Amino acid sequence: MKLYDYFRSSAAYRVRIALNLKGLSPEREFIHLRKGAQRSEDYLAVNPLGLVPALVTDDGAVLTQSLAIIEYLDETHPEPPLLPGHPADRARVRALAQIVACDIHPIDNLRVLRYLADPLGHDEATIGLWFNHWIAKGFEALEQFLAEDGQTGAFCHGDAPGVADICLVPQVFNARRYKLDMTPYPSIARIFDTCMKLEAFEQARPEKQPDAE
Numbered sequence: 001m002k003l004y005d006y007f008r009s010s011a012a013y014r015v016r017i018a019l020n021l022k023g024l025s026p027e028r029e030f031i032h033l034r035k036g037a038q039r040s041e042d043y044l045a046v047n048p049l050g051l052v053p054a055l056v057t058d059d060g061a062v063l064t065q066s067l068a069i070i071e072y073l074d075e076t077h078p079e080p081p082l083l084p085g086h087p088a089d090r091a092r093v094r095a096l097a098q099i100v101a102c103d104i105h106p107i108d109n110l111r112v113l114r115y116l117a118d119p120l121g122h123d124e125a126t127i128g129l130w131f132n133h134w135i136a137k138g139f140e141a142l143e144q145f146l147a148e149d150g151q152t153g154a155f156c157h158g159d160a161p162g163v164a165d166i167c168l169v170p171q172v173f174n175a176r177r178y179k180l181d182m183t184p185y186p187s188i189a190r191i192f193d194t195c196m197k198l199e200a201f202e203q204a205r206p207e208k209q210p211d212a213e
């Protein structure tokens with residue numbers, strides 16, 4: 001297996017956590033997003049989206065989209081499971097994960113932030129406001145779902161880490177980078193702290209990656 005990765009990519013961070021939870025260590029190639037390597041001819045031949053992560057399976061299939069990759073890993077390496085057994089529970093976990101992966105992350109992506117700067121002409125402070133505004137909007141809802149549902153345990157769903165936690169942790173890293181006040185989100189902060197006590201999350205953090213700057 002080979003993972004196309006970048007230390008600061010939160011979508012790649014999700015996949016790194018899932019790989020660690022499954023005890024898998026694929027070969028890795030680092031795509032320097034700030035230098036534009038995601039738009040190189042070589043990488044676009046792997047992933048025409050020009051985004052990381054991408055995972056090449058042992059059979060040579062190229063998988064894209066972090067959540068699709070994580071579900072592939074979960075189906076091919078079922079232990080420990082990253083989704084619960086009951087369909088309604090799986091839907092809950094996927095919904096929590098998608099608050100981050102579909103509603104927050106895409107509008108705070110590097111290419112969006114760059115477009116806000118050029119050609120739209122917004123300065124760094126305004127772009128910081130945009131970034132945190134959309135995280136706060138998503139976190140308000142996520143916090144409510146977590147705080148008000150008895151199915152929330154030590155982690156987003158029960159007492160074992162799963163797909164929702166895998167999405168939550170990298171998004172909290174992004175929020176911290178832009179100094180978002182986390183006090184309105186005590187459940188998110190508590191689950192983040194619980195996750196970071198696990199080696200799978202800790203070893204996948206951006207600063208611990210070989211390409212970290």
Ligand SMILES: N[C@@H](CCC(=O)N[C@@H](CS)C(=O)NCC(=O)O)C(=O)O
Pocket residue numbers: 008009010011012033038050051052053064065066067101109110111112
């Ligand atoms: N929906 C995709 C998002 C992937 C994505 O947006 N990756 C970001 C890094 S977190 C990226 O490659 N950005 C490069 C760019 O914006 O040019 C997934 O979940 O894998």
